[in-house]
Amino acid sequence: MKIVVISDTHMPRKSKSLPDKLLADLQDCDYIIHAGDWQTVELYNELKQFGPVIGVTGNVDGPELKSLLKTKDILQVGNFHIGVVHGHGSGKTTEKRAIESFTADKVDCIVFGHSHFPVNKEVGGIIIFNPGSPTDKRRQKQFSYGILTVGEEIVAKHVFF
Numbered sequence: 091m092k093i094v095v096i097s098d099t100h101m102p103r104k105s106k107s108l109p110d111k112l113l114a115d116l117q118d119c120d121y122i123i124h125a126g127d128w129q130t131v132e133l134y135n136e137l138k139q140f141g142p143v144i145g146v147t148g149n150v151d152g153p154e155l156k157s158l159l160k161t162k163d164i165l166q167v168g169n170f171h172i173g174v175v176h177g178h179g180s181g182k183t184t185e186k187r188a189i190e191s192f193t194a195d196k197v198d199c200i201v202f203g204h205s206h207f208p209v210n211k212e213v214g215g216i217i218i219f220n221p222g223s224p225t226d227k228r229r230q231k232q233f234s235y236g237i238l239t240v241g242e243e244i245v246a247k248h249v250f251f
Contacts, residue, residue: 091240092238093121094140095219095235095246097124099124100127101132101133102129104225108136116140119141121143126151130155148178149176170198173192173201175192175201185220188202188218199246204220206227206228207222219236233251235249
C-alpha cells in the first residue's frame with residue numbers, strides 16, 4: 091500500500107499548483123495524508139480526486155477546513171495505526187508536541203508538519219515522520235514530500251526535488 095504524505099502546502103499563497111513530481115506519485119496512491127497548513131479548501135477537493143484523503147488542520151487553516159477536518163486523526167491501515175497532527179503550539183519543539191499528541195493512543199507512526207523540516211526517525215519504536223513541504227521549502231535546500239509503504243512493516247521515505 092502506498093500513502094503519499096504532504097504538509098505545509100500553503101496554497102495558493104506559496105504555489106498555484108502542486109509540483110509535477112508529486113502529481114505523478116498521486117496517480118497510483120492508496121491514501122493521501124496532509125498534515126495541515128493547506129491554506130484553502132480547494133487543495134483538499136483537488137486531492138480527493140486521487141484517492142482517500144486523511145488530513146488535519148494547521149495553524150493557518152480557516153473555518154471552512156476546520157469544519158471538514160480534525161486537529162488530530164488516526165488512519166488504520168491493516169494492523170498499523172498512523173497518527174496525523176500538524177504540531178503547532180507553544181513550548182517544546184514541534185516534534186515533541188506531535189509525539190505528545192498521541193501519548194494516550196497506540197500508534198506505529200506519527201506524521202506531523204508545521205516546521206517544514208523533513209524528519210524520518212524512530213522514537214520508542216514509533217516512526218516519527220515530517221514530510222517537509224512540496225511548495226514552501228523555507229530554509230531547506232530542496233522541496234520534499236513523503237511516501238509511506240505499508241506491508242509487513244511501515245517504510246517511510248522522503249522524496250526530495
